Amino acid sequence: MQRYAVRAADRLKEQHRRTQRWEHSRPRDNRPTNATYLDLVAAASSAQSPDVSRARFAAFVARALTGARDRGMTDTSIARATGVPPATFHRWQKGDFKTAPDLDKIRRFCDGLGVNPAGALAALGLSPERDSPEPDAPLPPEIRRILRTLADPNVPEPDKAVLREMLSLLAERAERGRPT
Incomplete structure (x- = not known):
C-alpha cells in the first residue's frame, strides 16, 4: 500500500512538472484587457516608427x-x-x-x-498643432453633460434630436449677434 502511495505521489509530481513546463513554454496572451485587438493594431499603425x-x-x-x-x-x-x-x-x-x-x-x-x-x-509624424503652447480651454460642466448625454446609447434618439435642435438654434442665434 505504501509503495502504491509513493508511486501515485511521484506520478502527480511528474504531471505537475509537465504542466508547469507547458505553461511556461506557451506564448503569453497579449490581448489588452479593456480594448480589442483591432484597437491596439490601429493605434500601433497610426504611430510612425x-x-x-x-x-x-x-x-x-x-x-x-x-x-x-x-x-x-x-x-x-x-x-x-x-x-x-x-x-x-x-x-x-x-x-x-x-x-x-x-x-x-x-x-x-x-x-x-x-x-x-x-x-x-x-x-516627422508631428502635427502643426502639437507644438501649440496654448491648450484648449476646459469645457464647462453643462456642456460636458450635454456631450455625455448625446454619446449615451441608453438615451432615446428623440431626446438626442431635441438636444441637437436646441444647440443648432443657439448657434444660429449666436451667429446673428443676439445675446443668449
Whole structure:
C-alpha cells in the first residue's frame, strides 16, 4: 500500500512538472484587457516608427534643397537665408540624426526656402498643432453633460434630436449677434 502511495505521489509530481513546463513554454496572451485587438493594431499603425520619420524627413529636405538649387541657391546662400548651417541640413538630408530636429530650426529652414513647414512636421509624424503652447480651454460642466448625454446609447434618439435642435438654434442665434 505504501509503495502504491509513493508511486501515485511521484506520478502527480511528474504531471505537475509537465504542466508547469507547458505553461511556461506557451506564448503569453497579449490581448489588452479593456480594448480589442483591432484597437491596439490601429493605434500601433497610426504611430510612425523613428526610421520611417527619419527617411520621410530626409526626402522632404532633399526635395526642398533641390528646389532651392534649381532657383540658383548655393549652400552658403541657403544657410544665409535659413539661418541653419550647411552641415545641419546636409545631415538632415542624409537622415543622420537620432532625435527629431529642433522645431525652430525646421521653421527657419522652411521659411528661408519658401516651403510649407507643415510638410516637414508631417514627415516627422508631428502635427502643426502639437507644438501649440496654448491648450484648449476646459469645457464647462453643462456642456460636458450635454456631450455625455448625446454619446449615451441608453438615451432615446428623440431626446438626442431635441438636444441637437436646441444647440443648432443657439448657434444660429449666436451667429446673428443676439445675446443668449
